[in-house]
Amino acid sequence: MVAIDKQRGISLVSLILVLAILGFVGLIAAQVFPTxxxxxxxxSAVEKAKTAGSTPAEIKASFDKSAEVNYITSIKGSDLIITREESGMEVSxxxxxxxxLFGPASLLLEYKGTTSKNGMPATAPAQ
Known part of the structure; x- marks a missing residue:
């Protein structure tokens, strides 16, 4: 007689647990992806604004136009930090x-960027 091996595979409880974890990760990804x-x-709008303007006012106005077209609501042209550097105007x-997420739980995402070649965001606006 041949002995029957133990069954292998995932149990129903394990399957439900894995699906719940994947669902939670999918929920977070679905809410983070638009941001x-x-x-x-x-x-993209900051890069375009930098090339479109030569003064801080022109750069901010160009960014505001791009923001309106691209449905950017998180930041305005007045929030940009524009500095003069050796290579020209840099925007941060x-x-x-x-x-x-749910109930009292939320997720805070901090976004920052710059057009500067050294990658360091400016801290003071241009005069």
Whole structure:
């Protein structure tokens, strides 16, 4: 007689637990993804504004136009930090995005960026 091996595989309880974890991760990803795409739009609009203007006012106005077209609501042209450097005008920005998860739980995402080659965001605006 041949002995029957123990059954292998995942139990129903384990399957439900794995699906619950995947569902929770999917829920968070579904709520974070739009904020990331907005961040990429902000990066693109800042790069475009930098090339479109030669003064801080022109750069801010150009950013506001791009923000309106791209549905950017987290940051405005007045929030941009524009500095003069050796290579010309550099634009930096930073903003927070709060994503409500459930009940009292929320997730705070901190986005920042710059057009500076050294990657360091400016702290003081241009005069």
């Amino acid at each position: 990331y795409t907005e961040y990429r739009s902000v990066q 920005y930073a903003y927070d995005k709060k994503v409500h």
